[in-house]
Amino acid sequence: ERLFAVMPISTSTESKDKVKSEAMRLELAIADVPKFVLEAGPLAQKERKIELTPEQRDVLSKLQRFGVPANEMFLAIGNAAPTEAMRMAQMWWRGDRRAFPALVMAGDVGRGKTVAAAWCALEWARHHPWNNLPGGTNVQPFAWIDGPGMRKLGEWGEDAQDLLAGAATAQLTVIDDAGREGDRRAYEALSDLVMERVDRNRSSI
Numbered sequence: 001e002r003l004f005a006v007m008p009i010s011t012s013t014e015s016k017d018k019v020k021s022e023a024m025r026l027e028l029a030i031a032d033v034p035k036f037v038l039e040a041g042p043l044a045q046k047e048r049k050i051e052l053t054p055e056q057r058d059v060l061s062k063l064q065r066f067g068v069p070a071n072e073m074f075l076a077i078g079n080a081a082p083t084e085a086m087r088m089a090q091m092w093w094r095g096d097r098r099a100f101p102a103l104v105m106a107g108d109v110g111r112g113k114t115v116a117a118a119w120c121a122l123e124w125a126r127h128h129p130w131n132n133l134p135g136g137t138n139v140q141p142f143a144w145i146d147g148p149g150m151r152k153l154g155e156w157g158e159d160a161q162d163l164l165a166g167a168a169t170a171q172l173t174v175i176d177d178a179g180r181e182g183d184r185r186a187y188e189a190l191s192d193l194v195m196e197r198v199d200r201n202r203s204s205i
Helices: 018-025 054-065 070-077 084-094 113-127 147-155 158-169 184-199
Strands: 004-008 036-038 049-051 102-106 142-145 172-175
Touching (some): 054 070, 054 113, 084 102, 102 113, 142 147, 142 158, 147 184, 158 184, 172 184
Parallel strands (some): 004 102
Antiparallel strands (some): 036 049
């Protein structure tokens, strides 16, 4: 028996820099991590500044190289307006993830699902022993599969097999916008991936 936490998310307004985000996802550009992010709220911009510690900036940089969109991470750190997606993600992350290893957030674009997933990624990265890994290890600790990744799975080449192999054993795997990209072959591969991870109690979003 496989258990999932399935969360339908109510509608909100989409707000993204699509060109910048897509460039980052395609690894055409990796933005420098800023020293400050702005906290959501009615105060003046200067009063809403949150200074990032060197450790936070290092975590952001690492996750960005795994494909986590920078804008969504900044929103997660800056306490963006609370959404149903964020509340559900935080409840799942802080709960018993061995009993419910997979969180499925369903809903239209712009409901905060990616920001909520980025928050979980940040929480995972904060506690991951980046500097204490065994020498010579090739195990990928984290995976973020987005639209380009879904298209890659549909091609079923060597890159797709490498992507699946890393995502299958990662401590945390996030599949972003699974319903918007890819073809039948990609969805079949994705289904097998999710079932394997749930069977092995590996956290997945």
